[in-house]
Amino acid sequence: MHIEKNVFESVIGTLLNIQGKSKDGLKARKDLIAMGIGPLKKGKRTYLPPAVYTLSRKEKKTLCKFLSEVKVPEGYSSDIRRLVSMKDLKLKSLKTHDCHVIMEHFLPIGIRSILLEKVRSSITKLCSFFKSICSKVIDPAILPMLQKEIVITLCELEMFFPPSFFDIMVHLVVHLVKETQLCGPAYMRWIYPVERCMKILKEYVKNRSRPEGCMVERYIVEEAIEFCTEYLSNVQSIGLPKSQLVEKKEGKNLIGNKIVAVSRVERDQVHLYVLHNENEVEPYVEIHKDVLRDPASITERLRCLAYGPSFHVFSYSAYAINGYTFYTKEQDDKSTMQNSGVTVVAEAMHISSVKDLNPKFANLSYFGVIERIWVFDYEKFQIPIFGCKWVENNNGIRMDKSGFLQVDLNRVGYKDESFILASQARQVFYVNDPKSTKWSIVLFSNKVIDENTGDQDDIDVEIESFTRNDQDENIISNDSYIRNDHNEGKMAIMKSIIRARGKGYLKVSIDICLDGDVPLSSSLIRVDDDAGYLKVSIDICLDGDVPLSSSLIHVDDDAGYLKVSIDICLDGDVPLSSSLIRVDDDAGYLKVSLYNNGTCPSKQISILSSKDKGPKI
Structure with a gap:
C-alpha cells in the first residue's frame, strides 16, 4: 500500500508539477539534453521546455x-473534492487510502482527455496493474502474465519520464507479483x-494523562460485553452500538418516512413484479392448477401474496440493504x-447480431x-421496492476501447418496467467522462461485508489483461519526447532558499559592503505557506545608528524572481527602497540590487551559498 502511495505521488506530482513531489527539475533535465528537452538559456534565465509529461495550465x-x-x-472513500485545490491546481492532504482510490x-x-495517447496509455496500464494486484481474489495462473x-x-514509462522518476519505490513495483x-x-x-x-483505540482515551490505561480498561469492558451478548439472542446490547452491517443486510429505512397513496396501475405493476420474483411463487408456475387449489400446499406467505399489498405504501428517501446504502436521486442531489x-x-430476450435475428434469452x-x-x-x-429510471441498453450503454463502461443517463428506456426488488439491487456510481460530456463512466x-456472515455472493475470479489492444508497438521517435501542442514550459528556480523547511526556518549569514565597511548581519527567515510569503527580520548594525529593519519577500515562480520590499532607515536620510533578487543557480548565490530614489548610491548584497567560502546558509 505504501509503494502504491509513493508511486502515485511521483506520478501526480510530476504531472501537476507539485513542489516537493515533482520528479522534473533542472538537474533531471540536464540528463535529457540528447532528447531535446534539456534546459535552455533565455537571457539570464533557464527555461525548461515542455516534455511529453508536462501538462499545460488548461490540462491541469x-x-x-x-x-x-x-x-x-x-x-x-473520503470526499475526494476536499483534496483538490483549484486555486493552486494541486492535490493536498492526501492519505494513503486516498492515493489508493485515485490511483486505481x-x-x-x-487523464482521458489530456496528454499524448502513448503516455496516457502507459499511465493507465500502471494504474490497472495496481487495481489487479489489489483484487480480493486473484487467479495464480494470471500472475505470470x-x-x-x-x-x-x-519500460514504456522509461521512454517518457526522466531518470529521476525511477527511484527505489518505482523499482519495487516489479517485485509485487512475486510477493503475491x-x-x-x-x-x-x-x-x-x-x-x-x-x-478506535484513540477514541477510547478520555484521560490524556493516562492514555494506555484508558485503552486497556475500555477494551476489556467492551470485550466482556460482547462475550456476554453472545448468550442473549435477539436482545439489544446496552453500552454497545448496534452493528449497522446487520441492518444493511436485512434492510432498514433511513430518511424521509411518509405514507403515500399509489394508483391501482402502479400497485398492480409492483405486485406483479413481486409475484414473478418471489421464491414462494416460482415453483407454482410449472405446476398444474389442481395442485395450486390444494389448501395444504398454500403457505401463509403465499396467501398474503395472493391477497396483494395495501394501496398505502411507505415512501423513503434512503434505505440500507444488501450491505449498501441507497438514496433517491432527489436526496442524492x-x-x-x-x-x-x-x-x-x-x-x-435479445437479438445476438444483425445477421442472426432469432431472439435469445440471456x-x-x-x-x-x-x-x-x-x-x-x-x-x-x-417488501421494499425501488422505482428506477433505467438507461436504454441498445444505444445508451457502450464499452470503449480503453475498457471503460459508459452510459448515457439521458437516454431513458423500459418505463413500463421501472420497479425492482430492493434485495436485487447492486450499487454503482457514475463519474463524468472528461472526453465527452454526454457519457458517464460506471464504477462499482x-x-x-458482515464480519460474522462473510460475503456469500459469487466472486468473479477472472482478471483481464491490462495491456491495451490498440497500443502502437512501434519504437517512439525523438519528436515524441517534446510536446508540440503547447509551449508552456517552466523556468528553473533555485530551491536552496526553501531547503530547510523541516522546522520552518532558514538561517542565513549575509555580508554587506557599504563604503568598504563590512559588518556581519544575521537574518532569520520564516516560511509562511498560507499567505505565500517569506517573512524576514534582519538586524543590521552600521556604526550603531541603524535600527531593526524588516522585509517582506514575495515568491514569483512564473518570472523566476523573488520580489523584495525592504524598509531601511540610515540616519533618517534613506527613504523606502526596493530590491530585485535574481536567482543564479550556476554561481550558487543570490544577487540583490538595492535601489533608492537617487538620494543615495545603490548598494549590492550578495547572499552566499554553501558552495562558496563565505558564511554558510
Whole structure:
C-alpha cells in the first residue's frame, strides 16, 4: 500500500508539477539534453521546455476539475473534492487510502482527455496493474502474465519520464507479483485495518494523562460485553452500538418516512413484479392448477401474496440493504455522496447480431438511478421496492476501447418496467467522462461485508489483461519526447532558499559592503505557506545608528524572481527602497540590487551559498 502511495505521488506530482513531489527539475533535465528537452538559456534565465509529461495550465484545470466533481457512495472513500485545490491546481492532504482510490479508479479517467495517447496509455496500464494486484481474489495462473506486462509498462514509462522518476519505490513495483505469489492477495497484508483499529483505540482515551490505561480498561469492558451478548439472542446490547452491517443486510429505512397513496396501475405493476420474483411463487408456475387449489400446499406467505399489498405504501428517501446504502436521486442531489446509482442483472430476450435475428434469452445488466423507494405492506410482512429510471441498453450503454463502461443517463428506456426488488439491487456510481460530456463512466461500489456472515455472493475470479489492444508497438521517435501542442514550459528556480523547511526556518549569514565597511548581519527567515510569503527580520548594525529593519519577500515562480520590499532607515536620510533578487543557480548565490530614489548610491548584497567560502546558509 505504501509503494502504491509513493508511486502515485511521483506520478501526480510530476504531472501537476507539485513542489516537493515533482520528479522534473533542472538537474533531471540536464540528463535529457540528447532528447531535446534539456534546459535552455533565455537571457539570464533557464527555461525548461515542455516534455511529453508536462501538462499545460488548461490540462491541469481539466484534471483538477474532474476530481473536484467526483461524488462517491457512502463508505467508498473520503470526499475526494476536499483534496483538490483549484486555486493552486494541486492535490493536498492526501492519505494513503486516498492515493489508493485515485490511483486505481479516478486517475485513468481523469487523464482521458489530456496528454499524448502513448503516455496516457502507459499511465493507465500502471494504474490497472495496481487495481489487479489489489483484487480480493486473484487467479495464480494470471500472475505470470501480470509480471510480464508490468515489466513492459515500466519500460514504456522509461521512454517518457526522466531518470529521476525511477527511484527505489518505482523499482519495487516489479517485485509485487512475486510477493503475491508467496504471500497471497495484497488486501490481507496491508495496513488499512490496523490504521482503523488505531483510530478506535484513540477514541477510547478520555484521560490524556493516562492514555494506555484508558485503552486497556475500555477494551476489556467492551470485550466482556460482547462475550456476554453472545448468550442473549435477539436482545439489544446496552453500552454497545448496534452493528449497522446487520441492518444493511436485512434492510432498514433511513430518511424521509411518509405514507403515500399509489394508483391501482402502479400497485398492480409492483405486485406483479413481486409475484414473478418471489421464491414462494416460482415453483407454482410449472405446476398444474389442481395442485395450486390444494389448501395444504398454500403457505401463509403465499396467501398474503395472493391477497396483494395495501394501496398505502411507505415512501423513503434512503434505505440500507444488501450491505449498501441507497438514496433517491432527489436526496442524492442534497448530499455530498452519490448513493442513487443502481444496477441489476436480469434475464431478457435479445437479438445476438444483425445477421442472426432469432431472439435469445440471456442475462443482461441494466443501469439506472433510483427515483422512488417504496415499502409495500402485505399484512404479515413488508417488501421494499425501488422505482428506477433505467438507461436504454441498445444505444445508451457502450464499452470503449480503453475498457471503460459508459452510459448515457439521458437516454431513458423500459418505463413500463421501472420497479425492482430492493434485495436485487447492486450499487454503482457514475463519474463524468472528461472526453465527452454526454457519457458517464460506471464504477462499482464496495459492498460492506458482515464480519460474522462473510460475503456469500459469487466472486468473479477472472482478471483481464491490462495491456491495451490498440497500443502502437512501434519504437517512439525523438519528436515524441517534446510536446508540440503547447509551449508552456517552466523556468528553473533555485530551491536552496526553501531547503530547510523541516522546522520552518532558514538561517542565513549575509555580508554587506557599504563604503568598504563590512559588518556581519544575521537574518532569520520564516516560511509562511498560507499567505505565500517569506517573512524576514534582519538586524543590521552600521556604526550603531541603524535600527531593526524588516522585509517582506514575495515568491514569483512564473518570472523566476523573488520580489523584495525592504524598509531601511540610515540616519533618517534613506527613504523606502526596493530590491530585485535574481536567482543564479550556476554561481550558487543570490544577487540583490538595492535601489533608492537617487538620494543615495545603490548598494549590492550578495547572499552566499554553501558552495562558496563565505558564511554558510
